[in-house]
Amino acid sequence: MTTHTEAEIASQPDCWRRAIELASEAGxxxxxxxxxxxxxxxxxxxxxxxAYAVLRERAGHGETDAFAASEMPTGRGYDRILALTRSxxxxxxxxxxxxxxxxxxxxxxxxxTPVMSLADEVVVLDFADERxxxxxxxxxxxLALLRAHLGEDLTRAVADAEEALAEPVAAELVDxxxxxxxxxxxxxxxxxxxxxxxxxxARSWTESYPAMEYRxxxxxxxxxxxxxxMLGQDVPxxxxxxxxxxxxxxLSTRRDAMAELVKIQRVxxxxxxxxGLDPDEPLHLTRSVILDS
Numbered sequence: 001m002t003t004h005t006e007a008e009i010a011s012q013p014d015c016w017r018r019a020i021e022l023a024s025e026a027g028x029x030x031x032x033x034x035x036x037x038x039x040x041x042x043x044x045x046x047x048x049x050x051a052y053a054v055l056r057e058r059a060g061h062g063e064t065d066a067f068a069a070s071e072m073p074t075g076r077g078y079d080r081i082l083a084l085t086r087s088x089x090x091x092x093x094x095x096x097x098x099x100x101x102x103x104x105x106x107x108x109x110x111x112x113t114p115v116m117s118l119a120d121e122v123v124v125l126d127f128a129d130e131r132x133x134x135x136x137x138x139x140x141x142x143l144a145l146l147r148a149h150l151g152e153d154l155t156r157a158v159a160d161a162e163e164a165l166a167e168p169v170a171a172e173l174v175d176x177x178x179x180x181x182x183x184x185x186x187x188x189x190x191x192x193x194x195x196x197x198x199x200x201x202a203r204s205w206t207e208s209y210p211a212m213e214y215r216x217x218x219x220x221x222x223x224x225x226x227x228x229x230m231l232g233q234d235v236p237x238x239x240x241x242x243x244x245x246x247x248x249x250x251l252s253t254r255r256d257a258m259a260e261l262v263k264i265q266r267v268x269x270x271x272x273x274x275x276g277l278d279p280d281e282p283l284h285l286t287r288s289v290i291l292d293s
Contacts (some may be wrong), residue, residue: 036079233254
């Protein structure tokens with residue numbers, strides 16, 4: 001039986017296409033070129049915020065910082081706060097929007113939630129909402145929207161995602177003891193998100209690091225039956241050979257890192273199935289964290 005999570009993972013190329021079209025219509029709801037922006041979120045949305053912050057600065061659109069919503073410093077001046085929240089109900093995000101005097105924008109999946117009235121401007125990606133607790137398509141669709149808004153051509157990313165959906169999941173990945181995900185620049189956020197997906201869906205032992213930091217200690221965990229997985233093509237020189245020398249497996253690909261995340265989501269589902277877990281209902285988690293006042 002196909003789970004909600006699997007169906008949502010499979011729908012990502014179509015969702016990205018819709019987001020790309022929407023990006024040209026978003027107008028002032030998304031950060032404007034030259035603004036100093038803080039991007040906030042919780043969990044997956046925080047990791048997407050990290051990726052976007054790097055991409056926005058790299059594109060020359062202005063200084064951009066990413067924060068967990070609960071940890072945004074109050075003493076800094078920003079032109080805009082962009083809140084990422086699938087549910088539109090996360091307590092830390094709503095508290096921040098309620099208390100700030102800075103201009104605010106939000107991206108959400110549900111137009112019938114408090115974020116609609118608390119943010120000054122909102123982009124709704126209701127077509128990318130999910131029944132599963134584990135975020136897959138909403139996370140990547142909002143990043144596709146933001147990347148397209150920065151002027152990126154995502155044609156290859158969409159094609160790469162379709163490729164990642166079509167290829168089989170190797171038994172080596174289903175059976176692996178441990179995963180470490182690595183990134184550089186904007187893909188550091190995606191590496192952290194990849195590790196989170198493995199934990200949420202399959203209760204797997206995962207870690208994530210900036211790729212250049214991996215040799216400063218974390219490589220000590222590499223070994224037979226363990227996977228070191230690089231997102232993005234900027235692989236540090238010599239790293240693959242150093243991982244191979246430990247007996248571990250090093251993975252990297254030419255695919256767009258957002259599309260490679262799709263492959264990792266599929267691996268997480270297959271690992272969950274192999275362990276008798278339901279990826280739609282991860283242990284100890286709910287769709288949104290709503291704290292008592």
